[in-house]
Amino acid sequence: MPSRPPVHRPPGQGDRKQQRREYDQQRDKQEWRGWYKTSRWQARREAQLAAEPLCAICLKQGRITAATVADHPIPHRGDYDLFWNQPLQSLCDQPPWRCHSSTKQREESRG
Numbered sequence: 001m002p003s004r005p006p007v008h009r010p011p012g013q014g015d016r017k018q019q020r021r022e023y024d025q026q027r028d029k030q031e032w033r034g035w036y037k038t039s040r041w042q043a044r045r046e047a048q049l050a051a052e053p054l055c056a057i058c059l060k061q062g063r064i065t066a067a068t069v070a071d072h073p074i075p076h077r078g079d080y081d082l083f084w085n086q087p088l089q090s091l092c093d094q095p096p097w098r099c100h101s102s103t104k105q106r107e108e109s110r111g
């Protein structure tokens with residue numbers, strides 16, 4: 001007597017695989033998003049903004065603008081090492097310059 005019935009693979013296995021991959025990507029994305037909520041990140045962000053309170057990009061353009069964002073100059077894309085270990089830069093993200101948003105948009109359009 002066979003111990004288990006034969007496995008019938010239903011059509012659409014590829015779809016399930018695809019869904020699984022998207023689920024994993026989603027989970028990975030959520031994982032690094034959670035890093036921004038850790039006290040470790042909050043402390044790092046505050047230390048960065050305290051050390052460099054002015055927006056680095058504005059400063060290069062001769063503008064004095066208060067920074068509100070501790071930015072990763074190299075996009076970390078969920079990479080643990082890049083997220084936690086690369087030096088940060090301070091950027092503004094309020095009108096009129098919005099340096100943080102504009103650099104991120106450039107990176108996204110570049111791919």
Ligand SMILES: [Zn+2]
Nearest residue numbers: 055058092099
């Ligand atoms: Zn700026």
